Amino acid sequence: MNNIDIVMQDAREAFESFRLLSPSERSSFLQKLAAEIEAARETLVQTAHEETNLPLPRLNGELSRTTNQLNLFARLIEEGSWVEAAIDTADKNRTPPKPDTRKMLLPVGPVVVFGASNFPFAFSTAGGDTASALASGSSVVIKGHSAHAKTSQLVFEAMQKAISKAGIHPFTVQHVLGSGSTVGKALVQHPLTAGVGFTGSFAGGKALWELANQREQPIPVFAEMSSINPVVLLQHTLQENAAALAKTYAASICLGMGQFCTNPGLLLAVKSDALDQFLTLLGKEIEQTAPQKMLHSGIHASYTKGLSEVLAQKGIEKIAQSAQQPGNGEAFPTVAKVNASVFMQNPHFREEVFGPYSLAVVCADKAELMNVLQSLKGQLTTTIMATDADVEANADIIALQTTLAGRIILNDVPTGVEVCASMVHGGPFPSTTDGRFTSVGTTAIKRWVRPVCFQGFKDTMLPDALKNNNPLHIWRIVNNEWTKNGI
Numbered sequence: 001m002n003n004i005d006i007v008m009q010d011a012r013e014a015f016e017s018f019r020l021l022s023p024s025e026r027s028s029f030l031q032k033l034a035a036e037i038e039a040a041r042e043t044l045v046q047t048a049h050e051e052t053n054l055p056l057p058r059l060n061g062e063l064s065r066t067t068n069q070l071n072l073f074a075r076l077i078e079e080g081s082w083v084e085a086a087i088d089t090a091d092k093n094r095t096p097p098k099p100d101t102r103k104m105l106l107p108v109g110p111v112v113v114f115g116a117s118n119f120p121f122a123f124s125t126a127g128g129d130t131a132s133a134l135a136s137g138s139s140v141v142i143k144g145h146s147a148h149a150k151t152s153q154l155v156f157e158a159m160q161k162a163i164s165k166a167g168i169h170p171f172t173v174q175h176v177l178g179s180g181s182t183v184g185k186a187l188v189q190h191p192l193t194a195g196v197g198f199t200g201s202f203a204g205g206k207a208l209w210e211l212a213n214q215r216e217q218p219i220p221v222f223a224e225m226s227s228i229n230p231v232v233l234l235q236h237t238l239q240e241n242a243a244a245l246a247k248t249y250a251a252s253i254c255l256g257m258g259q260f261c262t263n264p265g266l267l268l269a270v271k272s273d274a275l276d277q278f279l280t281l282l283g284k285e286i287e288q289t290a291p292q293k294m295l296h297s298g299i300h301a302s303y304t305k306g307l308s309e310v311l312a313q314k315g316i317e318k319i320a321q322s323a324q325q326p327g328n329g330e331a332f333p334t335v336a337k338v339n340a341s342v343f344m345q346n347p348h349f350r351e352e353v354f355g356p357y358s359l360a361v362v363c364a365d366k367a368e369l370m371n372v373l374q375s376l377k378g379q380l381t382t383t384i385m386a387t388d389a390d391v392e393a394n395a396d397i398i399a400l401q402t403t404l405a406g407r408i409i410l411n412d413v414p415t416g417v418e419v420c421a422s423m424v425h426g427g428p429f430p431s432t433t434d435g436r437f438t439s440v441g442t443t444a445i446k447r448w449v450r451p452v453c454f455q456g457f458k459d460t461m462l463p464d465a466l467k468n469n470n471p472l473h474i475w476r477i478v479n480n481e482w483t484k485n486g487i
């Protein structure tokens with residue numbers, strides 16, 4: 001047996017016992033995870049700061065988001081209705097007789113999570129993929145990101161303390177480090193792996209998704225990959241709010257040096273004096289933004305290459321760059337513009353340039369703006385900046401936007417993803433490999449379960465969620481009615 005074999009055998013063994021824990025035992029374990037990570041806050045944040053160049057306040061906020069996320073999933077499974085229990089009782093008098101059937105969601109088994117480079121806490125070792133998989137009852141194997149390997153190891157050590165305090169199987173969570181093309185590949189290909197969570201590049205996510213589909217038994221890969229998050233700026237709001245919009249959007253484009261999957265990479269508007277004024281003011285804001293170090297040399301190299309390639313395309317015009325030249329490893333905040341007719345001819349403009357860059361697309365009229373929107377691939381978000389009158393006059397644009405992305409934002413910025421029940425952080429391919437799911441918020445748990453129907457079972461043989469007297473007191477659909485009552 002090689003090392004990955006041992007890891008996956010252990011993960012499978014842990015799954016067999018972890019999935020049998022009661023919801024309150026699993027909930028208590030998630031709370032212990034949050035507490036141990038909180039207890040290690042100072043060391044974790046300092047280590048992540050040294051490894052990722054991200055500022056301390058941002059990392060402190062991200063760590064809080066991570067522990068809040070674990071506690072949110074703890075409450076979700078304590079409440080219990082997420083299992084979607086449905087019961088249809090037998091009717092022996094019907095012809096043919098109707099059987100007793102009862103359905104609920106059950107965990108799929110060991111899940112492999114790839115840590116993301118741009119969120120060392122919230123999308124990595126104990127981040128959303130791990131929290132949701134553990135909440136579902138699956139064991140987890142984490143492939144830590146090499147750009148913050150020490151942080152990942154320290155978070156894992158905090159998780160091990162929680163495992164020990166909870167007295168659960170020691171291999172409920174495991175952590176491996178190493179290259180994606182060897183270790184990562186072997187984890188995805190291993191026959192005991194039942195699902196994969198990933199956040200990163202399109203090339204990486206697609207490669208893992210293909211590997212999973214080439215297996216003898218294909219498994220789902222939930223990869224969150226690339227998105228340019230188009231923002232539509234409508235006429236009246238540009239006329240009324242140009243200066244405020246310029247400030248807000250410059251800040252969003254450069255937040256975290258643009259290293260967010262929700263970075264507003266495309267600004268669409270119909271040509272007008274108000275648009276010209278907005279773009280001039282946006283350029284001034286960008287000039288005043290200082291370059292900062294990116295997460296790692298690979299991301300920096302990829303941004304520098306992507307930026308120079310896009311700026312070399314025919315018809316693009318640079319609006320502004322930071323007035324300060326970037327130092328070693330630092331990104332160069334940049335905004336540019338292009339006419340929609342040129343944009344439509346060149347697919348290069350639709351590619352993600354991961355960093356503090358945004359492209360304004362100047363459209364001749366509304367019809368051309370809608371053509372541009374229609375030409376885009378699937379996105380995580382799309383935004384509309386508009387007055388009420390603008391919204392009323394442009395319902396067709398909003399209708400089009402709902403087909404394009406998982407989240408539509410009115411009069412705000414796409415950066416910043418709230419962790420809550422109503423959040424959708426997902427979208428049509430290639431923003432993710434499966435637009436029916438979200439990787440943020442409580443419904444992220446649905447990626448790691450499948451529905452199972454129990455037919456003809458005696459009450460004592462059923463899982464608690466499906467027993468007649470509803471011992472978990474959860475909402476269920478019983479004979480087509482929502483109820484918490486027993487049968």
Ligand code: NAP
Nearest residue numbers: 117118179180181184200201204207225226261299302354
């Ligand atoms: P990445 O290169 O996709 O790597 C993410 C993880 O996947 C790493 O653990 C990596 O392992 C592994 N991996 C990548 N390619 C693989 C393959 N072919 N087979 C097996 N495993 C593979 O992402 P990154 O390092 O975070 O950043 C690189 C680029 O990704 C950025 O420049 C940016 O364009 C994009 N990115 C996008 C988002 C987003 O949210 N949309 C977030 C972060 C980054 P190794 O480290 O060993 O390669």
